[in-house]
Amino acid sequence: MTAPDGTKRCAVVGGGAWGTALADLLARNGHDTVLWAREEDVVDSINARHENARFLARFPLAPSLRATHQMRAAVADRDLVIFAPPSHVLRDVASQCADAVARGATLAVASKGVERETLKLMTDVVADCVPGRPVVAISGPSFASEVASRQPTAIVAASDDREAAHLTQRALSSTEFRVYTHDDVIGVELGGALKNVMALATGILEGLGLGFNSRAALITRGLAEMTRLGVAIGAQPATFAGLAGLGDLVLTCTGALSRNRSLGEEIGRGKPLDEALSGRETVAEGVLNTQSARALAERADVEMPIVNAVHCILFEGTPVKQAVSDLMSRELRAEQDD
Numbered sequence: 090m091t092a093p094d095g096t097k098r099c100a101v102v103g104g105g106a107w108g109t110a111l112a113d114l115l116a117r118n119g120h121d122t123v124l125w126a127r128e129e130d131v132v133d134s135i136n137a138r139h140e141n142a143r144f145l146a147r148f149p150l151a152p153s154l155r156a157t158h159q160m161r162a163a164v165a166d167r168d169l170v171i172f173a174p175p176s177h178v179l180r181d182v183a184s185q186c187a188d189a190v191a192r193g194a195t196l197a198v199a200s201k202g203v204e205r206e207t208l209k210l211m212t213d214v215v216a217d218c219v220p221g222r223p224v225v226a227i228s229g230p231s232f233a234s235e236v237a238s239r240q241p242t243a244i245v246a247a248s249d250d251r252e253a254a255h256l257t258q259r260a261l262s263s264t265e266f267r268v269y270t271h272d273d274v275i276g277v278e279l280g281g282a283l284k285n286v287m288a289l290a291t292g293i294l295e296g297l298g299l300g301f302n303s304r305a306a307l308i309t310r311g312l313a314e315m316t317r318l319g320v321a322i323g324a325q326p327a328t329f330a331g332l333a334g335l336g337d338l339v340l341t342c343t344g345a346l347s348r349n350r351s352l353g354e355e356i357g358r359g360k361p362l363d364e365a366l367s368g369r370e371t372v373a374e375g376v377l378n379t380q381s382a383r384a385l386a387e388r389a390d391v392e393m394p395i396v397n398a399v400h401c402i403l404f405e406g407t408p409v410k411q412a413v414s415d416l417m418s419r420e421l422r423a424e425q426d427d
C-alpha cells in the first residue's frame with residue numbers, strides 16, 4: 090500500500106479543528122489523505138474552498154486534501170487511520186467503521202480523554218473496536234489553529250508498537266511539526282486528559298480575578314497530582330515532565346486559545362455550567378474528563394484535591410470561592426511527600 094516514495098494512504102476520522110489540522114499536515118507532507126467529517130457543510134467547504142469554515146475558519150488547507158461524509162469508504166485500504174473525534178463519541182465512531190479498516194493498517198488516536206463509563210484510555214477504546222492493529226496515542230501542546238498556520242509545534246506519538254509510533258512520526262513530521270516517539274502510552278494519554286481539568290481550574294481562577302501566584306501554584310500542584318495518578322496506574326513519572334504532560338499543561342493553562350480555560354473563566358465569573366456550555370459547538374473535554382479523573386483517582390485510591398475541587402464546582406454546587414478556600418485550608422504537609 091505504501092508508494093515507492095514512502096507516501097502513505099491516510100484517513101482522519103473527525104472533522105473538528107484538530108482532525109482537520111492533522112489531515113492538512115498529512116496532505117501537505119504528500120500523503121494521499123481523506124478526512125471524514127460528520128457535517129455536510131464541513132465536507133463541502135473543504136472540497137470546494139479548501140477551508141473548514143465551521144471548525145477551523147480562515148486557514149487555507151492543502152488543495153490535495155479531500156473530505157467525505159462516507160466514513161467506511163474513508164478508512165478502507167488506508168495505511169494510517171487517525172481518529173480525532175471528541176472522546177465521548179470515539180467508541181461509537183470507531184465501531185461504525187471498524188470492519189472497513191484494512192488488516193495491516195496502523196491506527197492512531199488524537200482525542201484527549203478517558204472514557205467515562207469504562208475509565209479506559211482512548212487507545213484501549215480503539216483497540217476494543219478495531220482489534221488486531223497497533224494503536225498510537227498522539228498528544229502534546231498543539232492548538233489546532235497554530236498548527237494550521239504552520240507555527241513550530243512539537244508533540245509525541247506513543248505506542249507499545251515501536252514501528253507504529255515511527256510510522257506515525259514520519260507521516261506527520263515536517264519542518265514546522267516535530268513528532269517525538271514515546272513508549273509510555275498511559276502517561277502520554279493521561280497527561281492529555283488531565284491537563285484539560287487543570288485548564289478549567291486555571292480558567293476558574295482567572296474568572297475569579299486571581300493572579301499569577303495562584304495560577305503558578307495551580308499548574309505546579311496540578312502537575313503533582315497528575316503525576317501521582319499516572320504513577321499509580323502504571324505511567325512513567327518522567328512522562329509528565331514532557332510534552333504531553335508539562336508541555337500541554339502550560340499551553341492550556343496559560344494560552345488564551347484553550348476552550349477549557351475559557352469555559353473555566355465563565356464559570357469563575359459565576360455562570361452555571363449548563364449555561365456556559367449552551368451555544369458552544371466546540372468541545373471542552375475537561376468537563377467529562379473531570380468525572381473520569383475523579384473516578385479513576387477513587388479507583389486507584391489517589392488523592393487529587395484540584396480535580397476534586399473542580400468536580401465540586403461543576404457538579405456538586407460548591408461555590409467557586411468556597412472550593413478555593415477548601416483547597417487552601419487542607420492539612421499542611423511537605424511538598425516532597427508526593
Ligand SMILES: NC(=O)C1=CN([C@@H]2O[C@H](COP(=O)(O)OP(=O)(O)OC[C@H]3O[C@@H](n4cnc5c(N)ncnc54)[C@H](O)[C@@H]3O)[C@@H](O)[C@H]2O)C=CC1
Nearest residue numbers: 104105106107108127144174175178200201232233371372
Ligand atoms: N482543537 C485543538 O486544538 C485540539 C483538540 N484536541 C482534541 O481533539 C478532539 C477533537 O476536538 P476538536 O477537533 O477540537 O473538535 P471541535 O471542537 O473543533 O469540533 C467538534 C467536533 O465534534 C464532532 N462531534 C460532535 N458530536 C459528535 C458526534 N455525536 N459524533 C461524531 N462527532 C461529533 C463534530 O463533528 C466536530 O468534528 C478532542 O478530544 C480534543 O481534546 C487535541 C489537540 C488539539
Ligand SMILES: O=C(CO)COP(=O)(O)O
Nearest residue numbers: 229230231232347348349
Ligand atoms: O489540547 C489542546 C491543545 O494541546 C486544546 O486545548 P483546549 O481543548 O482546551 O482548547
